[in-house]
Amino acid sequence: MRDPYSILGVGRSASPEEIKKAYRKLAKELHPDRNPNNPRIEERFKEVSAAYDIVGDPEKRGKFDRGEIDAAGQPRAGGFGAGGFRRPGAGTGAGAGAGGFGGGFGQRGPFGGMGGGPEQSGEDFLDEIFGTMRKGPRGAGMGGGPGAGAGFGGARRGPVPERGADRHYTIEIGFVDSARGCKRRVTMPGGKQLDVAIPAGIGDGQPIRLKGQGEEGKLGGAAGDAIIEVKLLPHEFFARQGDDVHVELPITVDEAVLGAKIAVPTVDGMVAVSVPKGTSSGTTLRLKGRGMPRRDGQRGDQYIKLKIVLPEKPNAALEKLIEGWVKGNRYDVRARFTLD
Structure with a gap:
């Protein structure tokens, strides 16, 4: 296994809080429940959990820094614990370690074992971060690696609470x-x-x-x-584009030619709007702040597209008026729609 400090992305002088913060971030990103069916991410998650099991525990971190255990939490060649494995013929004075095994064997081992264990293990941290996402007995979850088994006689915990479905x-x-x-x-x-x-x-x-x-x-x-x-549900005449409201509103010929003040529907109710003289079909008017409410407390706008609508039935008076007017006022609105 690689150096646990480099796995967590921290230096050897990092404080416990810095180590905890780095582990929390990686555990959230790499947890198998967030990355299903991804063996590479799952292996990376196990590696991070194992690294935190070493340097996240003050006692194990001290032993690792002193070279007494390796990155997997196993005693290095030369002995178990602080007392070391006594060579044949070595002295039996103070500090030699009774029976050749130092004080370290009585502590919690890298795989569960006897004794106290870390102040807050990777398993506890995962419960804090993911809550009841972790199913099954403690240690039998997705993390694997150190702390997953009973180790040197350590018992597994019972089933953990599970969050209800949405x-x-x-x-x-x-x-x-x-x-x-x-x-x-x-x-x-x-x-x-x-x-x-x-x-x-x-x-x-x-x-x-x-x-x-x-x-x-x-x-x-x-x-x-x-x-x-x-x-x-769709509306009869309102439409939404982002936070703006759009409506197409019919006007009469006289309103378009002479101008008028008309009632316009908005989501807040009817509002009076002035139609300028000589308004053409397709002219768009804007009502500022009459659109949809936004999260910042502001509102979008409402856009009114005007459409000139003739009477449903032919009107002889209107026809005669237009015939008389057009004789001296003919104008070409399609002059640019020509092909050279």
């Missing part, structure tokens, strides 16, 4: 409700009902997470969450 629901709401915000009631399995607050400006397909409202956990584990997916 529940998924879909709520349909109208366009205006999505802009203003609303409440909807969800009926859960067993008949329990929840009132869900839909925030103003929510987008189509955006999820809402209700913590602890999913399946119950096992063995005292935390409950899962309820995840509500919001589906926006």
Whole structure:
């Protein structure tokens, strides 16, 4: 095994907090539950766990730094523990180690063993980071490596609590409700009902997470969450583009020619808007701050595309008026639409 300090990406003078921080970061990135079916990542995760098992424990780190154990936690040639293995004929005075085995053998070994063990092992750290993602008896999980087995007589722990599964629901709401915000009631399995607050400006397909409202956990584990997916129903004339609202609004011939003040629908209600004289079809007006609410407290805009609409039935008076007007006011709106 490589040097545990280099595996964790820290120097030999790193503080315990720096080592802990480096391990936490790597464990999150490499955990097999986040990288399923990736043997290379799994081996890297085991290597990181083994490295932390050495340098994350003050006693083992001291022995490693003094050369008493190797990177795998095994005693180096020359003895077990601080007392060393006594050579035949060596003295039996103080410090020689009773029976030839120093004080180190009584401590927790690299694979579980007797004695106290580290202040916070890699296994404890993984439980802290991933909670109940780790299934099965302590030491029988995905990490493998040091601490995985019973070692020198150390007993495995029992099953750990498991987090409950998430529940998924879909709520349909109208366009205006999505802009203003609303409440909807969800009926859960067993008949329990929840009132869900839909925030103003929510987008189509955006999820809402209700913590602890999913399946119950096992063995005292935390409950899962309820995840509500919001589906926006299409509107008759409003359309959304980002945080902006678009609407195509019909106007009459006289409103286009003479100008007018007309009522325009917005997600907040009707608003009076002035149509300039001589407005053509396709002219777009902007209502600033009348679009969808944003997370920063601001709002998008509303764009109104004007469309001139003639009467549904032919109008003789209008036709006669236009015929008289066009005789002295003919103009070409398609002059540029020619092929040379």
